[in-house]
Amino acid sequence: MPEPRREAREGHGAAGDDRAALVRAMTGFARTLRAAGVAADHQRTQGFLAALRELGAREPCDVYWAGRLTLCSCPDDLDRYDRCFAAYFGGARPAARRVPPAATVTRFVLRPDEGAGEPGEGGEASAAATASEIEVLRHRDVARMTAVERQEVARLLGMLRSARERRTSRRRAPSHRGALDGRRTVREAVRRGGEPARPRFRDRTEKPRRVVMLVDVSGSMAPYADTLLRFAHALVRAEPRATEVFSVGTRLTRVTAELRHRDPAVAMDAVSAAIPDWSGGTRLGEELKELLRLSDPRGAIVVIASDGWERGDASLLGRQMERLSRLAHRVIWVNPHKGDPAYRPLTAGMRAALPYVTEFVAGHSLAAYEELALRLAGGTVPGAVHRGRGRPDA
Structure with missing residues (x-):
């Protein structure tokens, strides 16, 4: 007698017919959810079918929870899901016999402005989200998120502790190897009464490489500006002495001091008050010229x-980008539209800037910001394309 799974895979016999009927029924349920406004796309539907294969789908309770945990993306979808389930399968919500224990992840999030306080004082907030929701949220475009999803992304960015690429400093410090430290060696010999002393050495130290970040707050960047500034806040909190942040629009505004506040909400309120040109136009060429006058980017990673x-x-932007590329260690251009496979950098500004950009990356989702943090830490991103080489240490 052949194995049931092999028989189903080959599409022969009753088992194969039953499986095909089950797939048709469940994909029809997913289409019903999409018609009701639930984002039950192809990827979620495949996850739903995989969950049903694991559970066996013998009872309505299994079908209900498998679909709820894989097809819903936010709390707003739950009521729609319940109504569609009742209408499609002809019954009310099944009793919660059991929830698969590996399907729900409970995370305890500590707000950045609170230390290890007592749980009763509100220092510890519990947030429960399904693993599938978190993974989908990481790759969803910020411009298409609901208010609840934006809050979750803001909370995750507040928890981000980005490391920083290290560079060799000009200063030297005592070390076990390196150049001979004559003064310390002589002092050690004098302390021993002229007896031969063990040689002392000193070597160059390492320090975090500076990051200068420019965030476009013009009208076309309005859906992404808040999230990018929250990412900049995480960078400033991780390395306050090695990070500078400016907003660019119709004018250049330094917002580093406002972003140094521990509480992201307070920092964002201060930034909102400090930036006078929200949702205006963009004059990147003039503002890069002003940046090179106000700040020295030599040896820094510049993120635009x-x-x-x-x-x-646009020709002014090209000239300033050329100057910037000669001074900076690396120039990373973050474009939210780069996350769309159909995007092509055809605007005059992008065409003028790209020849002088070291790395051209996406900036539309939480996963893209995590990859950007990895780049700033000196790590390599799979599939990354480098348009140039970094400058030597300055």
Whole structure:
């Protein structure tokens, strides 16, 4: 007698017919959910079918929970899911016999402005989310998120503790190897009364490489500006002495001091009050010229987060990018539209800037920001394309 799974896979016999009927019924349920406004796309539907195969789908309770944990993306979907389940399968919500223990992840999130306080004082907040929801949220475009999803992304960015690429400093410190430290060696010999002393050495120390980040707050970047500034807040909190942040629009505004506050909400309120040109135009060429006058980017990683819609002179932007590329260690351009496979950098601003960009990356999702943090830490991202080489240490 052949194995049931092999028989189903080959599509022969009653088992294969039953499996095909089950797949048709469940994909029809997913289509019903999509019609009701639930984001039950192809990937979620495949996860739903995989969950049913694991559970066996012998009882309505298994079908209900498998679909709820894989097809719903936010709390707003739960009521729609219950109504669609009752209408499609002809029954009310099944009793919760059991929930698969590995399907739910409970995370305890500590707010950045609170230490290890007592649980009763509100220092510890519990947030339960399914593993599938978290993974989908990581890759979802920020511009298409609901208010609840944006809050979750803001909380995850507040927890981000980005490491920083290290560079060799000019200063030297006592070390077990390196150049001979004559003064310390002589002092040690004098302390021993002129007896031969063990040689002392000193070597160069390491320090975090500076990051200068420019965040476009123009009208075309409005869906992403808040999230990018929250990412900048995480960078400033991780390395406050090695990070500078500016907003760019119709003028250049330094917002580093405002982002140094521990509480992300307070920091964002201060930034909102400090930036006078929200949702205006973009004059990147003039603002890069102003940046090179106000700040020295030599040896720094410069991150420009913009969609490249330049309202000023594109040739001026190209000249300033050329100057910047000669001074900076690396220039990373973060474009939210880069996450779309169909995107092509055809605007005049992007065409003028790209020849001088070291790395051109996406900036539309939480996963993209995590990859950007990895780049700033000196790590390598699978599939990354480098358009140039970093400058030597300055």
